[in-house]
Amino acid sequence: MARPVTVMAGSSVGSWAALSVAGGGSWNPEFALGMAGPLVSAALTWLLVERTHRRAPERVTGVLIAGFAIKMLFFGAYIVLVRALELRLKPFVVSFAVYFIALHAIEAGYLRRLFAPGAEPVTLK
16 A cells, blocks of 8 residues: 555655646746645644554544644744745645645545554555
8 A cells, every 4th residue: 555645745746846847947936835835734644643543543533633723823824934935826825725635635535544444554664
């Protein structure tokens, strides 16, 4: 089974590279920064959830709720930081939204596998 963080990082960096080549780099650094925040968020969430599930599966919901609160703070600070860089807003927002939705959809698919009855564990190994 594919490792979730590898899938998230590979698909993000691969799609960003393809878009960069297609656009001749004219969409960077906005596309790169639009990808980076959601990628870090989704990858860290998965690592924490997977570790918690291995140690104490009953605590996963609490980790997801705490993670949601931390993500709200993280993304608020992230947007302020990005705005301070005076980037073009439209390419950043499009990139951020697409990567946020796509990465969290990937994460949701792996969570579904993680919690499926009788499913083999999804691990980082």
